[in-house]
Amino acid sequence: MKPSRAVTLTASAILIICLLSSAAMLRVLDHMRHTGTQQEVLYLSSPRILKRLSLGYTGLLADIYWTRAVQYFGARHYAKANTYELLAPLLQITTELDPHLTVAYEFGANFLAPKPPDGAGMPQAAIQLANYGIRNNPQDWHLYYNLGFIYYMELQDYAHASEAFAKGADVPGAHPFLRIMAAEMAQHGGELRMAQMMWITAYQSSGDEDVRANAVTHLRALQVDEDVTNLEGMVSLYRQHTGRLPSNFSDLQTAGLLKEIPVDPLGQTYKLMPDGGVQVRDPDNLPFITKGVPPGYTPPPPKFLPSD
Amino acid sequence: MNSRITSIASNTFREAIRDRVLYNLIAFAVLMCGSAILVGQVSVGIERLVVINLGLTAVSLFGTVIAIFIGIGLVSKEIDKRTLYTVLSRPVQRWQFIVGKFFGLVGTLVVNTFFMAIGVFAALLWVSKHFQAADGWLFVAVYFIVLQFLIITALALLFSSFSSPLLSAVFAFSLFIIGCFADDLRGFAGGAQGIVHWLATSVFYLVPNFSSLNVISSVAHGQPVASAIVLANTMYALVYSAMALCGAVLIFERRNLK
Numbered sequence: 001m002k003p004s005r006a007v008t009l010t011a012s013a014i015l016i017i018c019l020l021s022s023a024a025m026l027r028v029l030d031h032m033r034h035t036g037t038q039q040e041v042l043y044l045s046s047p048r049i050l051k052r053l054s055l056g057y058t059g060l061l062a063d064i065y066w067t068r069a070v071q072y073f074g075a076r077h078y079a080k081a082n083t084y085e086l087l088a089p090l091l092q093i094t095t096e097l098d099p100h101l102t103v104a105y106e107f108g109a110n111f112l113a114p115k116p117p118d119g120a121g122m123p124q125a126a127i128q129l130a131n132y133g134i135r136n137n138p139q140d141w142h143l144y145y146n147l148g149f150i151y152y153m154e155l156q157d158y159a160h161a162s163e164a165f166a167k168g169a170d171v172p173g174a175h176p177f178l179r180i181m182a183a184e185m186a187q188h189g190g191e192l193r194m195a196q197m198m199w200i201t202a203y204q205s206s207g208d209e210d211v212r213a214n215a216v217t218h219l220r221a222l223q224v225d226e227d228v229t230n231l232e233g234m235v236s237l238y239r240q241h242t243g244r245l246p247s248n249f250s251d252l253q254t255a256g257l258l259k260e261i262p263v264d265p266l267g268q269t270y271k272l273m274p275d276g277g278v279q280v281r282d283p284d285n286l287p288f289i290t291k292g293v294p295p296g297y298t299p300p301p302p303k304f305l306p307s308d
Numbered sequence: 309m310n311s312r313i314t315s316i317a318s319n320t321f322r323e324a325i326r327d328r329v330l331y332n333l334i335a336f337a338v339l340m341c342g343s344a345i346l347v348g349q350v351s352v353g354i355e356r357l358v359v360i361n362l363g364l365t366a367v368s369l370f371g372t373v374i375a376i377f378i379g380i381g382l383v384s385k386e387i388d389k390r391t392l393y394t395v396l397s398r399p400v401q402r403w404q405f406i407v408g409k410f411f412g413l414v415g416t417l418v419v420n421t422f423f424m425a426i427g428v429f430a431a432l433l434w435v436s437k438h439f440q441a442a443d444g445w446l447f448v449a450v451y452f453i454v455l456q457f458l459i460i461t462a463l464a465l466l467f468s469s470f471s472s473p474l475l476s477a478v479f480a481f482s483l484f485i486i487g488c489f490a491d492d493l494r495g496f497a498g499g500a501q502g503i504v505h506w507l508a509t510s511v512f513y514l515v516p517n518f519s520s521l522n523v524i525s526s527v528a529h530g531q532p533v534a535s536a537i538v539l540a541n542t543m544y545a546l547v548y549s550a551m552a553l554c555g556a557v558l559i560f561e562r563r564n565l566k
Binding site for chain 2: 052055056057058059060062063066067070071098100101103106107208210
């Protein structure tokens with residue numbers, strides 16, 4: 001073997017071994033860092049300093065911070081965390097770096113507002129973010145819709161919700177439902193109908209597949225809640241008339257209370273329980289339902305079913 | 309006279325190509341493909357924005373690095389290799405040498421930017437499936453980036469006409485960074501009083517203003533750029549680079565090359 005060939009072979013072998021070893025070491029390090037008690041820290045929390053450090057390339061830095069916010073929320077949400085300390089600062093940095101990044105207001109406010117573990121449980125921070133977005137993008141009706149949504153869903157503040165929807169409805173090109181929502185809010189309207197309207201608007205007004213799938217999932221959940229309420233009402237009516245509970249849905253059909261055997265939005269029949277309660281057969285595939293689940297049921301982390 | 313400048317410019321262009329400058333396009337292509345594919349997986353709703361922001365930022369920064377690292381060596385390399393003496397022994401004047409070098413490097417950067425811009429548009433088409441009318445403003449952002457290269461190239465040449473390559477690189481990078489802070493400098497000058505106000509104002513007018521040439525973030529959102537701004541930026545970049553080039557010529561004319 002020529003000396004140069006020997007060197008080539010040896011160097012190549014060492015290179016491959018070192019590459020594999022470094023990857024293995026990195027895995028060990030990753031494991032140590034995950035299991036350690038490292039605290040998440042935002043080393044640079046001032047949007048003004050970050051803006052200067054970006055050398056004018058603020059758009060790219062905003063995209064990076066938005067991705068960090070999404071990743072942070074996703075990781076905490078997956079871990080069923082009850083606190084999201086860095087979420088609000090990350091969103092503040094993102095939106096100050098790029099005040100026109102509307103996606104950060106729309107999603108960010110919905111990350112902040114809901115109670116843990118679905119969100120950060122910071123509705124006031126969400127409102128602040130949404131208002132900052134409106135100040136910088138007054139012609140985007142989605143932001144008013146978002147603000148009204150938070151007031152209604154998280155704070156049940158009908159007056160402010162109505163005001164936000166009404167302002168959004170005045171924006172040229174706004175979805176016509178905003179006007180209806182403003183009116184419904186002003187009347188403290190029926191909650192189920194209102195919620196259905198909101199999710200339908202979310203579905204129709206978004207081109208993002210994830211948002212549409214999320215809206216479909218919520219609409220399915222609302223449908224189940226409504227079905228279960230109606231069916232349990234029929235069961236109690238049947239009991240009043242006959243003095244006993246129905247043994248199945250056919251009894252309700254025979255009594256003329258039901259036209260056909262009811263099915264849930266996934267096409268599966270509902271279960272009529274011996275105590276007269278109504279349950280879905282597959283609660284794991286119907287996230288966000290509040291009725292029709294077995295007692296003590298713990299839902300899995302939410303997953304979005306493909307939209308129809 | 310013009311043919312001499314053209315010859316030096318074309319030789320500078322050829323030399324840059326021989327130096328494998330365009331290899332950066334491979335890194336750029338990988339960056340664009342990677343971002344276009346990966347961002348959709350790790351973020352929400354910013355696929356288009358990332359392609360535009362990352363793409364144009366990369367065009368700007370890659371070009372700036374090339375302009376500085378090649379620009380600082382344009383004169384010193386010719387002196388080190390002693391090829392400068394061969395050139396100047398012919399009927400070529402020193403100013404023609406500097407101007408030719410300038411146009412040669414600018415030409416390289418324009419070609420490089422052209423291919424990178426094609427990459428940005430291709431990635432954008434791949435991500436969003438179709439172009440929008442507002443995407444036309446990206447051309448303005450690319451044009452402003454080219455104007456930025458004019459200034460940086462002229463500055464790199466200015467520094468290389470009297471300094472070593474290392475110091476020239478330090479000066480050029482420093483001035484690039486200060487130029488990115490030009491708007492802050494003006495804000496600082498506005499808030500200061502007395503001599504500090506005059507000093508800060510003077511520095512603001514002296515350093516290149518790259519803030520006004522950076523419209524990447526606004527065009528990414530489809531916001532238009534006023535034609536008056538395009539015209540004013542064009543004039544500014546031409547005047548500033550001509551000023552720096554004149555400085556380079558003046559220094560190089562007086563430089564002792566023995």
